[in-house]
Amino acid sequence: MPDITIRRATADDSKRLTRLVRGSRAYRGDYARMVDGYQVGGPYIEHHPVFVAVDEDGLVLGFYALLVDEAELDLAFVADSAQGLGIGRQLMAHMTGQARAAGLRSVRVVSHPPAEDFYLRTGAVRTGTVPHAGHIHWDRPELRYDVA
Template sequence: MNASGTDTGAPHIRRALARDAKRLTRLVRTSRAYEGHWAPMVEGYRVGPDYIESHRVFVAVAGTEGPVLGFYSLVLDPGGRRGLGELDLMFVSDTAQGHGVGRQLVEHLREEAARAGLDAVRVVAHPPAEGFYRRVGAERTGTVAATPPYVMWDRPELMLPIV
């Protein structure tokens, strides 16, 4: 239990459903990680039911259907690169950060990637999140250049081995 009263212990991770779209969108748009000069990246961003239905999106909830603690989206075989997946989105709610939810999501991501036969997952990280990804085993492989007008900064590119 954290200071705001949200139960962040042992979240239940399940496949996201179309009905989760509004909650996932809210989590993205209200993330403190994207305040200030980072805000344009998520301004107007929407995780729609169509996105959830066409991608491998997994959500961590408190208990079995409690508050959303975080989620991720895994893209298999991006750009035809066999054996490689890509982490498209990963967010942990502000109240759940620091309670192991991100690590549990990454462990789940690794299990999903292994089941899909992937060797590694590419991560293009929000710059302040690079340390987290390195702590869970990702290795920096390069930098992805800014793509204005939404992404005005270069981002670290990392590779998360699946073994």
């Protein structure tokens, strides 16, 4: 496992985080429309707790965004080249710590269907299904991390 640092993202990370989202192989094929044109903008990063995992050279290996007011994990991505190295698990442990420090009792996750097993392996429990709507034409698993 690479030596990583998890730090608060800044607006300067916007382009790198956007590239990570748009380049994710998890969003190819039918799922591509979800990230087509998607941007992790500077104002978003400055407004929400967004944390990035970087290696010793500053390479972005993954990130997450926690919406504290909604008690929801909004974004979580690990670079394709870094998957399977435990970085996602470290990010979720960090996220639950941040949620706990913010006084949350639980964090909701509306998962990309292929990511559901990852969330379950990192401590989330399935709570239901969010039906398809709008430009999303598939149902999505709903999960929860208990952090209290």
